[in-house]
Amino acid sequence: xxxxxxxxxxxxxxxxxxxxxxxxxxxxxxxxxxxxxxxxxxxxxxxxxxxxxxxxxxxxxxxxxxxxxxxxxxxxxxxxxxxxxxxxxxxxxxxxxxxxxxxxxxxxxxxxxxx
Amino acid sequence: xxxxxxxxxxxxxxxxxxxxxxxxxxxxxxxxxxxxxxxxxxxxxxxxxxxxxxxxxxxxxxxxxxxxxxxxxxxxxxxxxxxxxxxxxxxxxxxxxxxxxxxxxxxxxxxxxx
Numbered sequence: 001x002x003x004x005x006x007x008x009x010x011x012x013x014x015x016x017x018x019x020x021x022x023x024x025x026x027x028x029x030x031x032x033x034x035x036x037x038x039x040x041x042x043x044x045x046x047x048x049x050x051x052x053x054x055x056x057x058x059x060x061x062x063x064x065x066x067x068x069x070x071x072x073x074x075x076x077x078x079x080x081x082x083x084x085x086x087x088x089x090x091x092x093x094x095x096x097x098x099x100x101x102x103x104x105x106x107x108x109x110x111x112x113x114x115x
Numbered sequence: 116x117x118x119x120x121x122x123x124x125x126x127x128x129x130x131x132x133x134x135x136x137x138x139x140x141x142x143x144x145x146x147x148x149x150x151x152x153x154x155x156x157x158x159x160x161x162x163x164x165x166x167x168x169x170x171x172x173x174x175x176x177x178x179x180x181x182x183x184x185x186x187x188x189x190x191x192x193x194x195x196x197x198x199x200x201x202x203x204x205x206x207x208x209x210x211x212x213x214x215x216x217x218x219x220x221x222x223x224x225x226x227x228x229x
Contacts, residue, residue, distance in 0.1 A: 041221075042204075042219055042220070042221035042222060043159075044219075048216075056216065091158050102208060103149070104161075106158030107158050108156075108157055108158055109156075109157070109158055
């Protein structure tokens with residue numbers, strides 16, 4: 001398996017623009033997580049899905065952030081409109097029930113820069 | 116609020132030397148504690164997991180310990196190599212309600228110099 005796939009790897013955009021980050025989880029995994037990582041705050045859980053259904057989105061910072069999982073093999077995280085403080089590395093991770101104590105497998109991340 | 120605190124924030128050592136990273140947590144109820152290694156520009160990768168009944172576990176040159184009474188864990192790296200340069204993140208899931216939402220430490224940045 002290729003692991004968790006994220007695209008794009010790097011995104012540079014201007015304030016006010018819409019940004020869409022994409023994730024393909026590992027086949028067979030039924031949990032999908034979106035994280036944001038910054039130097040100041042470390043890794044923060046934004047939202048997670050179970051069987052394509054959003055379970056907890058309490059970490060989503062504002063209404064500007066939205067996430068969808070239309071099927072088991074694809075998820076998006078959208079920021080509209082983007083702001084400079086959204087600049088961070090965004091990670092997608094997946095896991096499955098029965099994995100070693102809910103081990104999460106992370107993608108390579110998308111580095112977002114909002115100018 | 117559940118917290119995971121790591122120390123030191125950063126560490127620089129010479130190749131071949133040993134080092135120990137610390138993790139203190141307040142997460143309750145406790146299920147397990149996991150150490151991740153994050154290389155620069157990559158996502159975290161699991162190194163080892165400690166459950167309630169385990170005191171020590173080794174994975175090659177990495178040895179993790181857990182003291183569930185004091186809610187402390189350590190990660191000891193023996194005979195460090197340049198490839199050990201990375202961020203090491205301690206993660207403790209919140210087992211209340213069966214959700215197992217992870218609480219992450221902010222990590223220790225380790226630099227190994229030749």
